[in-house]
Amino acid sequence: MLYGSMCLSAASNGAVLRPFPFQLQHSKQFHHTPHPQRGLVEITTDSPDVSAEIHLPQRSKTYWVHVDCENDWAVTALDYFKTHLPKMESQYESARQLYKLYQYQQELRKNPKSAAFNVTLLNNGEHAHVGLLSQWSDLFVVGIYDCVNNSVRLVWTDDEYVVAYLRGSDASRYVFYRFPVLSDRPLFLYTQALCSKWHTWMRTFGTSTDSVLKAFNALETFLYKEPELPTLTKLSNSNGRDS
Numbered sequence: 005m006l007y008g009s010m011c012l013s014a015a016s017n018g019a020v021l022r023p024f025p026f027q028l029q030h031s032k033q034f035h036h037t038p039h040p041q042r043g044l045v046e047i048t049t050d051s052p053d054v055s056a057e058i059h060l061p062q063r064s065k066t067y068w069v070h071v072d073c074e075n076d077w078a079v080t081a082l083d084y085f086k087t088h089l090p091k092m093e094s095q096y097e098s099a100r101q102l103y104k105l106y107q108y109q110q111e112l113r114k115n116p117k118s119a120a121f122n123v124t125l126l127n128n129g130e131h132a133h134v135g136l137l138s139q140w141s142d143l144f145v146v147g148i149y150d151c152v153n154n155s156v157r158l159v160w161t162d163d164e165y166v167v168a169y170l171r172g173s174d175a176s177r178y179v180f181y182r183f184p185v186l187s188d189r190p191l192f193l194y195t196q197a198l199c200s201k202w203h204t205w206m207r208t209f210g211t212s213t214d215s216v217l218k219a220f221n222a223l224e225t226f227l228y229k230e231p232e233l234p235t236l237t238k239l240s241n242s243n244g245r246d247s
Contacts, residue, residue, distance in 0.1 A: 005050040006072040006162050012202040013156040014041035023169045034128050043195050054078040060090050070124045077119035099234040105135045105190030106231035134193040138186045147181035147220040181220035
């Protein structure tokens with residue numbers, strides 16, 4: 005099982021969101037901004053990590069890569085990233101990050117032993133970001149607004165009941181926005197840009213619940229671009245860091 009969250013906005017130092025009525029054993033936290041909550045990324049699983057740190061000194065990057073899979077394919081996929089991540093960064097240097105993730109996924113799919121998996125690639129250095137890959141396994145992406153502490157989180161998990169768990173714990177506390185299910189495609193989350201855009205959207209739309217939903221809708225449009233395109237230079241909405 006996989007659960008990840010990214011805090012896009014926080015008015016106070018609220019507690020980390022724990023949506024499940026059971027304990028997940030393995031958790032990592034990454035701070036992508038100086039704020040103690042905004043930009044906080046948490047990755048949690050219920051099984052021993054099949055993960056590794058992959059250093060790219062020529063790019064001044066270090067990736068933390070985690071593979072969630074039910075069989076030995078996880079080790080094979082992890083070995084692939086150890087070997088090919090440095091090469092792919094160079095090969096597609098001018099391409100947007102979403103396209104690079106798409107290329108990783110297509111290469112993994114070619115392996116005759118390829119199985120269903122979810123992969124998390126996390127760069128915790130400059131331009132910190134999260135990359136998600138889903139193959140033959142659904143990832144449910146949800147925007148969650150906490151009406152008590154006014155925090156906003158983008159959540160991804162392979163447990164389709166995440167909304168039901170939170171509603172069961174406190175039916176009136178949270179506002180939910182269901183993004184399209186991530187299935188056989190990547191998603192690129194550039195933390196600082198998303199936090200900045202969320203702040204801009206809320207200043208534009210206002211602070212009501214309806215405004216939060218409008219902001220989530222804008223976020224969906226920003227994130228769910230076509231992964232097959234190397235660049236978006238011909239599109240009018242390609243301002244800001246590519247995704």
